[in-house]
Amino acid sequence: MTNLKEKPNPPKLMSELKEQLSPSFDVLLIPLQLEEEAAFLLYLKTAVDGDKLQNMIIKPFFEMKSMQHYASYVQSSPDILEIKSEEKIPLELTKGSVLIAVQHQFFLIDVKKVNTSTVQQTLMEPTVYGPQQALSEDILTNLNIIRHRYKEPTLKIEILELKDKTHNDIAIIYDDQTVKPAILKTIRKRLEGLDSPLIQSAGELQLYLNGKKFTLFPTLMLTERPDRICYNLDAGKVIIMIDGSPHALIAPVVFFDFMVSMEDNYHLFWITSFTLVLRYFGLITCLILPALYVAITSYNPDIFRTELALTVAGSRIGVPYPSFIEVLFMLIFMELLTEASIRLPKAISATATTVGGLILGSAATEAALTSNIMIIIVSAVAISSFVIPINEMSFSIRFCRYILLAFTTFFGTVGFILGFLGILMFLINKESFGEPYLKMYWKSRRSEKGVKSE
Amino acid sequence: MSRFLYYLIFLTMISNIVASVPKILLFESKTGAIPSMFAAVIIGTIFVFILVKLFNAFPGKSFPDMLKQYTPKWFAYPVLFYLFLCWFGAGLITLITYVFLFITFFAPETSIVITTLAFVLVISFGILMKSRSMLYMAEIVLVLFVPLIFFLLIKFYVNPKLDWDFIKIAMMHINHVPSYWAFGAALYIFMGIADLVIFNELFTKKHKMGWKQVLVIGLSGAAILFTTFFVPIGYNGVEQIAELTFPWISTSDSIRMKYGLIERVIFIFILAFLGIAFVSLLLHWHVALKLLESIFQFKRLKWKDKMLAPYIFVVIFGIISLVLTRKLTQYQLFSLSNYFFGSIPIFFVVLISSLVLVKRRAKL
Incomplete structure (x- = not known):
């Protein structure tokens, strides 16, 4: 290395690129030189994997016999990227590629470093018997997980690039045999029509794919479970993944999909049926109980048998305001409690629940601000809203509860039933990518199997 | 036959109880209600058969489109308007009757405007939905409420207070000339099939209409008419039955569920029929709205690419x-419904003959 000649000049393209990317500290333009022959590397130090670069690109340069050998070595790398246009090169560099110039030829090789590829434990949808691993935040790892679980040659994966500033990859995954072409087309069209400046997570993508600004019920499902993804692939649905998010999107979905837990597939028939009935019971309870309380106490106390009516009325003795204020007051506090325990650090959230649930509850009844029965109803509602397996649906139902409550408060018992029918109608009229959101499925064995239309 | 067609038929059949049909039938219980019911079951089933067969010739087409395509304007528009009036009337009578009975038995202290407003708000949102959603709604409501109604009917029939002797006495009045008004009221239960004028758009396959289907429709129609007419008589006797304003609701109050959370069956009964009345109203007014839209198309009334006319x-x-529920008295409602039911045979004749006309012209 003593007889180092003067540095050879890098190709014009590379120095231009370097100028374009400067003054970032991590832009490196390195000449590789061995006797007469030279190659140049241009990359961003913070985006590439140093070890990989050393082993794959730099070392072989000094081991090859000639430049021609090295060029063909580089050309046959599995990570090589096609250079479509010169304008695209800076973008590829920021994504973690290295630009190599050998003998007036340019090669782009992907040596990106990913720190987010650790697979996480399931957090949102835990099961007892099912797989315990969820997805990671790296799309390639996720695709690998899906490929590993669903080994059909008909599984197709298309990669699109977002047009926003993250330039994240979006994968559209589907089973060629079962998917409906019309739905696939709609999804592609909507993805290509996205024009938001920054999309960072699957949740955000879901909002933009919805097609409408004001939506109450989710028309795509967010999931973190690979087994749910495979299950839905088999049913002919389309999965959308975005790089950097540990969740996948499933489209189209129907209402009943949100009531299915993956656990249902791993248990015996009667146990599954029992839990399903339990879940629907929870759904109904959580939706109607507050409104029912208002209807029963304020409008038609005579519906119930005498003993029960007297108990309810007796427990409200001393409560100084009408029942709808009582219900609203307790429900709001319950929501605050739920919201607080979600957002707080785990160490504090236990205190919040104790203070809120135990102390506030008993103090409120002693102060005659609410009836004992109201406390029972509020806790029943809170518990049953957690029974819904998918969190988004649980949120939507929580919101619907207030609509029903308002309708009952204004119109009484008739409003209660009509409000319920109205919510039902709203769900039935809704569509998810052209599929009706809520209708009876008589023929399919499971709700998620198949989205047949008439 | 598509299952949705059965839903259309059965919903109207069940909803007759909250549409003053029992009142009119029982009013004529000594003057020819029974023979007119017989006549209605036979003629109604034939009408259903003919209508399904006629609509089978035009799969996937709605009646207004067919009429406009094959008949002259001076014929098409009056016919469509007449049909609209019938459907609007059917919905209106269901609505007002239900509101009246709800006010009477369930919430006597609530203002009638408030109760009607609750209906109007939800219904307005409902009838603007897609026709397809309407059918799904009918299905879900039937699945939710019909088991309850079946349970109540079983309670009605097994209760020892149901006196079969009364029913036997009532049956003695079979040897009368059929009464026209009772015939019209009994024919109402077969009106559901006529919803096809709009919903035929959604059925692209032909309906199978053989003996089996005719038998199912005829027998269920007969069973429902039997229940409608004889169960109140079995509880209340023949003599004063014509005096009751809401014979069925009063009857349902004679049953108690000793161990139930809700002791008086009347409350469950009214709430279960609220669902049925609601969907029947929804279907009727949706058809009425679509018919009206086909007559008056204000193309200039637009706001952000949305038609404002509906x-x-x-x-x-x-x-x-809202105005009518405030203004009408119980007696006026009764005579209004009487006239409406009286027009149902005419309605069927108009519908069938114009369909035949369309079919002839289409073949030419």
Whole structure:
């Protein structure tokens, strides 16, 4: 290395690129030189994997016999990227590629470093018997997980690039045999029509794919479970993944999909049926109980048998305001409690629940601000809203509860039933990518199997 | 036959109880209600058969489109308007009757405007939905409420208070000339099939209409008419039955569920029929709205690419029902429904003959 000649000049393209990317500290333009022959590397130090670069690109340069050998070595790398246009090169560099110039030829090789590829434990949808691993935040790892679980040659994966500033990859995954072409087309069209400046997570993508600004019920499902993804692939649905998010999107979905837990597939028939009935019971309870309380106490106390009516009325003795204020007051506090325990650090959230649930509850009844029965109803509602397996649906139902409550408060018992029918109608009229959101499925064995239309 | 067609038929059959049909039938219980019921079951089933067969010739087409395509304007528009009036009337009578009975038995202290408004708000939102959603709604409501109604009917039939001797006495009045008004009222239960004028658009396959289907429709129609007519008689006797304003609701109050959370069956009964009445109203007014839209197309009334005409129609529907529920008395409602039911045979004749005309012209 003593007889180092003067540095050879890098190709014009590379120095231009370097100028374009400067003054970032991590832009490196390195000449590789061995006797007469030279190659140049241009990359961003913070985006590439140093070890990989050393082993794959730099070392072989000094081991090859000639430049021609090295060029063909580089050309046959599995990570090589096609250079479509010169304008695209800076973008590829920021994504973690290295630009190599050998003998007036340019090669782009992907040596990106990913720190987010650790697979996480399931957090949102835990099961007892099912797989315990969820997805990671790296799309390639996720695709690998899906490929590993669903080994059909008909599984197709298309990669699109977002047009926003993250330039994240979006994968559209589907089973060629079962998917409906019309739905696939709609999804592609909507993805290509996205024009938001920054999309960072699957949740955000879901909002933009919805097609409408004001939506109450989710028309795509967010999931973190690979087994749910495979299950839905088999049913002919389309999965959308975005790089950097540990969740996948499933489209189209129907209402009943949100009531299915993956656990249902791993248990015996009667146990599954029992839990399903339990879940629907929870759904109904959580939706109607507050409104029912208002209807029963304020409008038609005579519906119930005498003993029960007297108990309810007796427990409200001393409560100084009408029942709808009582219900609203307790429900709001319950929501605050739920919201607080979600957002707080785990160490504090236990205190919040104790203070809120135990102390506030008993103090409120002693102060005659609410009836004992109201406390029972509020806790029943809170518990049953957690029974819904998918969190988004649980949120939507929580919101619907207030609509029903308002309708009952204004119109009484008739409003209660009509409000319920109205919510039902709203769900039935809704569509998810052209599929009706809520209708009876008589023929399919499971709700998620198949989205047949008439 | 598509299952949705059965839903259309059965919903109207069940909803007759909250549409003053029992009142009119029982009013004529000593003067020819029974023979007119027989006549209605036979003729009604034939009408259903003919209508399904006629619509089978035009799969996937709605009646207004067919009429406009094959008949001259001076014929098509009056016929469509007449049909609209019939459907609007059917919905209106269901609505007002239900509101009256709800006010009487369930919430006597609530203002009638408030109760009607609750209906109007939800219904206005409902009838603007897609026709396809309407059918799904009918299915879900039937699945939710019909088991309850079946349970109640079983309670009605097994209760020892049901006196079969009364029913036998009532059956003695079979040797009368059929009464026209009772015939019209009994024919109402077969009106559901006529919803096909709009919903035929959604059925692209031909309906199978053989003996089996005819038998199912005829027998269930007969069973429902039997229940409608004889169960109140079995509880209340023949003599004073014509005096009751809401014979079925009063009857349902004679049953107690000793160990139930809700002791008086009347409350469950009214709430279960609220669902049925609601969907029947929904279907009727949806058809009425679509018919009206086919007559008056205000193409210039637009706001952000949305046609405003349906919204205006819905507001008018709402205002009419709010005004009428306030103005009408119980007696006026009874005579109004009487005239409406009296027009049902004419309605069927008009519908069938114009369909035959369309079919002839289409073949030419």
